[in-house]
Amino acid sequence: xxxxxxxxxxxxxxxxxxxxxxxxxxxxxxxxxxxxxxxxxxxxxxxxxxxxxxxxxxxxxxxxxxxxxxxxxxxxxxxxxxxxxxxxxxxxxxxxxxxxxxxxxxxxxxxxxxxxxxxxxxxxxxxxxxxxxxxxxxxxxxxxxxxxxxxxxxxxxxxxxxxxxxxxxxxxxxxxxxxxxxxxxxxxxxxxxxxxxxxxxxxxxxxxxxxxxxxxxxxxxxxxxxxxxxxxxxxxxxxxxxxxxxxxxxxxxxxxxxxxxxxxxxxxxxx
Amino acid sequence: xxxxxxxxxxxxxxxxxxxxxxxxxxxxxxxxxxxxxxxxxxxxxxxxxxxxxxxxxxxxxxxxxxxxxxxxxxxxxxxxxxxxxxxxxxxxxxxxxxxxxxxxxxxxxxxxxxxxxxxxxxxxxxxxxxxxxxxxxxxxxxxxxxxxxxxxxxxxxxxxxxxxxxxxxxxxxxxxxxxxxxxxxxxxxxxxxxxxxxxxxxxxxxxxxxxxxxxxxxxxxxxxxxxxxxxxxxxxxxxxxxxxxxxxxxxxxxxxxxxxxxxxxxxxxxxxxxxxxxxxxxxxxxxxxxxxxxxxxxxxxxxxxxxxxxxxxxxxxxxxxxxxxxxxxxxxxxxxxxxxxxxxxxxxxxxxxxxxxxxxxxxxxxxxxxxxxxxxxxxxxxxxxxxxxxxxxxxxxxxxxxxxxxxxxxxxxxxxxxxxxxxxxxxxxxxxxxxxxxxxxxxxxxxxxxxxxxxxxxxxxxxxxxxxxxxxxxxxxxxxxxxxxxxxxxxxxxxxxxxxxxxxxxxxxxxxxxxxxxxxxxxxxxxxxx
Numbered sequence: 001x002x003x004x005x006x007x008x009x010x011x012x013x014x015x016x017x018x019x020x021x022x023x024x025x026x027x028x029x030x031x032x033x034x035x036x037x038x039x040x041x042x043x044x045x046x047x048x049x050x051x052x053x054x055x056x057x058x059x060x061x062x063x064x065x066x067x068x069x070x071x072x073x074x075x076x077x078x079x080x081x082x083x084x085x086x087x088x089x090x091x092x093x094x095x096x097x098x099x100x101x102x103x104x105x106x107x108x109x110x111x112x113x114x115x116x117x118x119x120x121x122x123x124x125x126x127x128x129x130x131x132x133x134x135x136x137x138x139x140x141x142x143x144x145x146x147x148x149x150x151x152x153x154x155x156x157x158x159x160x161x162x163x164x165x166x167x168x169x170x171x172x173x174x175x176x177x178x179x180x181x182x183x184x185x186x187x188x189x190x191x192x193x194x195x196x197x198x199x200x201x202x203x204x205x206x207x208x209x210x211x212x213x214x215x216x217x218x219x220x221x222x223x224x225x226x227x228x229x230x231x232x233x234x235x236x237x238x239x240x241x242x243x244x245x246x247x248x249x250x251x252x253x254x255x256x257x258x259x260x261x262x263x264x265x266x267x268x269x270x271x
Numbered sequence: 272x273x274x275x276x277x278x279x280x281x282x283x284x285x286x287x288x289x290x291x292x293x294x295x296x297x298x299x300x301x302x303x304x305x306x307x308x309x310x311x312x313x314x315x316x317x318x319x320x321x322x323x324x325x326x327x328x329x330x331x332x333x334x335x336x337x338x339x340x341x342x343x344x345x346x347x348x349x350x351x352x353x354x355x356x357x358x359x360x361x362x363x364x365x366x367x368x369x370x371x372x373x374x375x376x377x378x379x380x381x382x383x384x385x386x387x388x389x390x391x392x393x394x395x396x397x398x399x400x401x402x403x404x405x406x407x408x409x410x411x412x413x414x415x416x417x418x419x420x421x422x423x424x425x426x427x428x429x430x431x432x433x434x435x436x437x438x439x440x441x442x443x444x445x446x447x448x449x450x451x452x453x454x455x456x457x458x459x460x461x462x463x464x465x466x467x468x469x470x471x472x473x474x475x476x477x478x479x480x481x482x483x484x485x486x487x488x489x490x491x492x493x494x495x496x497x498x499x500x501x502x503x504x505x506x507x508x509x510x511x512x513x514x515x516x517x518x519x520x521x522x523x524x525x526x527x528x529x530x531x532x533x534x535x536x537x538x539x540x541x542x543x544x545x546x547x548x549x550x551x552x553x554x555x556x557x558x559x560x561x562x563x564x565x566x567x568x569x570x571x572x573x574x575x576x577x578x579x580x581x582x583x584x585x586x587x588x589x590x591x592x593x594x595x596x597x598x599x600x601x602x603x604x605x606x607x608x609x610x611x612x613x614x615x616x617x618x619x620x621x622x623x624x625x626x627x628x629x630x631x632x633x634x635x636x637x638x639x640x641x642x643x644x645x646x647x648x649x650x651x652x653x654x655x656x657x658x659x660x661x662x663x664x665x666x667x668x669x670x671x672x673x674x675x676x677x678x679x680x681x682x683x684x685x686x687x688x689x690x691x692x693x694x695x696x697x698x699x700x701x702x703x704x705x706x707x708x709x710x711x712x713x714x715x716x717x718x719x720x721x722x723x724x725x726x727x728x729x730x731x732x733x734x735x736x737x738x739x740x741x742x743x744x745x746x747x748x749x750x751x752x753x754x755x756x757x758x759x760x761x762x763x764x765x766x767x768x769x770x771x772x773x774x775x776x777x778x779x780x781x782x783x784x785x786x787x788x789x790x791x792x793x794x795x796x797x798x799x800x801x
Contacts, residue, residue: 160642161653164703166622167601168657168710169630182647261647 011258014251019075022067022248029061033218041233051234053227059237066218067244070203073134074248077199080134081141082192088142089149090180093157094172099150106143114140114202115209122211133211137202141195152187156180186260193256197249204245220245298322299460299492300346305359307341307350309693315354316341321511323460323492328482330503331496333513334725335697339496340389342513343462346494347386348376352692364459385458389465389696390641391449395437401448402433409455424451425477439561442638442719443470443589450478454485461485463495465696467502468722471588471752473795475499479506498697498725549615550576551746552600552633552714557609559595559770568607569595570770577714580744582737584757584778586793587767593750594638596767597716601635613714631661634712638719638750640700644691650677650702651687657710676705681731697724704732708739715739716748721756733760754794758782766790 031037042052050059092099121136165179207221220241227237300323307316316338323329331339345361348368361368364383405420406412422428424447437445467475483506486493497503559570570592577583585593598604602622611618619625637643644653655669664672674684680701691699721729739745751757765775768789785791
C-alpha cells in the first residue's frame with residue numbers, strides 16, 4: 001500500500017465507520033426503542049448511558065436505532081441527485097439544444113421552495129412515507145446540481161480528446177460516461193458531498209415537520225424535535241442526535257475530498 | 272538579409288546604455304546537478320547543468336522526453352505536478368528558487384522571469400480580449416504601448432485583432448500574443464518552450480531574430496527549447512543538448528547568427544498519381560463563417576481533392592484557415608455552404624449525420640498534443656479504443672496491436688500503462704498519431720504533427736506515414752509550415768491565403784513556378800537566401 005492510498009483510507013475511514021454504526025445500530029441497541037427505562041428526561045445513569053427522553057426511553061438506544069434510515073435515504077438521495085445531474089449536465093454540454101432545455105426546466109424548478117416541495121409531495125402521496133421524502137428530495141436537488149455539473153462539463157466537452165472521440169465515431173453515451181464524466185470526478189465528488197449535506201438537511205426537515213417517519217419510530221431529526229422542550233433537564237437527548245448529524249455531514253465531505261483525483265490526471269493542466 | 276527595425280520600447284532608465292554591453296556579465300541563472308524524478312522513481316532529468324547570461328540565447332535540444340520542459344519549468348520553481356527535485360540547485364538572479372518563500376518566488380516570477388509554455392494558447396483566458404490580456408500585465412497601459420507590444424511580435428496593428436478573443440485567433444497568433452504577454456513586464460530572464468513550433472518559416476525566423484534582438488538590446492537572458500536545428504544554429508549563442516535519460520549529453524557553443532541557411536529543397540522528381548483517379552475525398556466550394564460575422568468568412572470557396580493513396584499538402588500563412596478546413600472535413604466545424612464527399616458519397620456537414628464507418632475513414636491528428644488525450648485514461652486504453660469501437664481486430668489481440676502501434680510511432684511498450692500527464696509533448700503527439708492509425712483510416716489528416724517533435728523523430732514519423740501510405744493505400748493530408756517536408760512528401764499541394772484557395776496543383780510545379788503572390792511569399796526562403 002503506497003503512503004497515498006493509506007492517507008486516502010484514513011480520511012475515508014470516519015465516514016465508513018459512522019455509516020456502519022448507523023446501519024448496524026438497531027442490532028446493537030441495549031433496550032427496545034419504545035420501552036421506558038428511566039424517568040422522563042432522566043439523567044444519564046447505569047441503565048441509560050445518555051439518560052432518558054421525554055417518555056423516559058433510553059436516548060442511546062434511540063440514537064443507535066435512529067440513524068439507519070436517515071443515512072441510507074440521504075446517501076440514496078445524494079447519489080441519485082449527483083448521478084442524474086452529472087449525466088444531464090454532460091449531455092447538455094455535448095448537445096447544446098438539450099442543454100438549453102435542461103437549464104430552462106431547472107430554472108423553473110428552482111423557484112419552488114424545498115420545504116413547500118416536500119410538503120406538496122408528502123401530502124399528495126400520504127402513504128409514500130420515506131419514499132415520498134426521497135422522491136421530493138431528488139426532484140428538488142437535481143435542478144441545483146445540474147447547473148453546476150453542466151458548467152463543469154462545458155470546458156471538458158470542448159477539449160481535444162472529446163472532439164477526437166466524437167470525430168472517431170463514439171456514441172453520445174460513451175462520450176458522456178467515458179470521456180467527460182471521468183474528468184469531472186473531483187467536481188462530482190465535491191457535489192456529492194454537498195448534496196449529501198443538503199439531503200440530510202431535507203430528510204431531517206421532513207422528519208421535523210413530521211412528514212415521513214412518525215412517532216414512536218426512532219429518528220435523529222425526530223429526536224431533536226421531540227426532546228427540545230427538555231433540553232435543560234437532559235441535554236444529551238438533543239445534543240447527541242445533533243452531534244451525530246453534524247459528524248455524518250463532516251465525515252462524508254472529508255471522504256469525498258479524499259477520493260478526488262490528485263493533480264496531473266485532472267482535466268485542467270497548469271501552465 | 273532583411274533588416275529588422277527596432278520596435279521594442281526603450282527602457283525608461285538608462286540600463287541599456289552601451290557601456291554595460293561590453294562588460295563580462297555574471298550568470299543570472301545557474302543550474303547545477305539538478306535531478307528531477309517522477310513519483311514512481313523514474314528519472315526525468317539527471318544532473319542538468321545550465322547557465323544563462325544576460326544578452327545570450329541558450330537553446331535546449333534533445334529528443335522528446337529528454338526533460339527540456341522540466342528543466343525550463345524548474346527555473347520558475349514550478350516543477351510539473353508529481354515530479355520532485357532529488358538533487359541539485361537552481362539559482363535565479365542570486366536566489367535559490369527551491370528555497371525561496373512562496374511570496375518572494377511569486378514576486379520573482381512576476382517581475383523578473385517570464386515563461387511561455389509549449390501550448391501558450393491554453394494560457395490565455397478565453398473570455399478576455401487581446402488588448403486586456405496584454406494590459407493586465409503591462410507596466411505601461413496606454414493603448415500606444417499595447418500597440419507597440421503587438422507590433423513587437425509582428426501582429427497586425429489594425430485594431431481589429433486587439434479586440435478579438437483568443438478563440439478567434441489562429442494557433443500562431445495565440446503564440447505571439449502569449450509572447451507579447453511575456454514581454455509586457457520586460458523581464459530579465461525569458462524562458463520559452465518550443466516558441467516556434469507551428470509557425471511558418473518566415474515567422475519562425477522573425478521570432479528568432481526578435482529573440483536575438485531582445486537579448487542583445489535589453490540584456491535579456493533567453494533560454495528556449497527547440498527542435499529546429501536550423502533555427503538553433505542561427506539564433507543560439509550556446510546549445511545544451513539533453514540526452515535520452517534526461518542527462519546533459521553535450522554542451523556546445525554555436526556560431527550564432529552567422530551561417531546556416533535552409534533551402535526549401537529541390538522538389539523530388541516524382542510522378543504524381545493521375546488526377547483522373549476518382550478522389551477519395553472531394554471538397555467543393557467550402558464556406559465557413561464564425562459566429563455572425565458573415566462578412567469575413569474563415570473559409571470562402573475552398574476546394575480540395577485527395578486521390579486514394581496520395582499525399583496532399585496544405586500550406587499557408589498562419590491564420591489562413593488551414594486548421595478550419597480540416598476540422599470542417601472531419602465534421603468538427605459547422606459549415607455554411609459547400610460539399611464534402613467521401614468516395615463520391617456526400618458527407619453530412621455535422622458529425623451527427625455521419626455514420627460510424629464514415630467517421631472511421633477520415634481521421635484527424637490535431638495541432639495541439641496537450642489537450643488531445645483524455646487525462647484519465649491510460650495510453651493503452653486510448654489507443655485500443657478505436658480498434659474495439661470499429662472492430663479492427665479481435666478483442667484478444669487489442670493489447671498486442673496497441674504495443675505494435677506504439678512501437679511504430681517510436682514509443683516503448685510500457686507506455687501503454689502511462690497516463691498523458693506523464694508524457695512529454697512530443698510523446699503525446701505520437702500517442703495521438705497511434706490513436707488515429709488504430710482506426711485504420713482511408714484518409715489521415717495531420718495538422719502540424721511534427722512541429723512538437725525533434726527532427727529525428729519527425730523524420731521517423733513521416734517515414735512511418737509514408738510507409739503506411741504505400742502499404743495500405745492510406746491517403747495523407749499534411750498541414751505544415753515546414754515547406755521542405757511538404758516538398759519532399761507530397762504529390763499535390765494546395766495553398767490557402769485568407770480563407771481562399773489561391774493555388775493548387777502538383778507540388779513540384781507549384782513550388783518551382785509559384786503562380787500567386789501568396790505562394791511566392793511563403794516560398795521566400797528564410798534569412799536571405801531568396
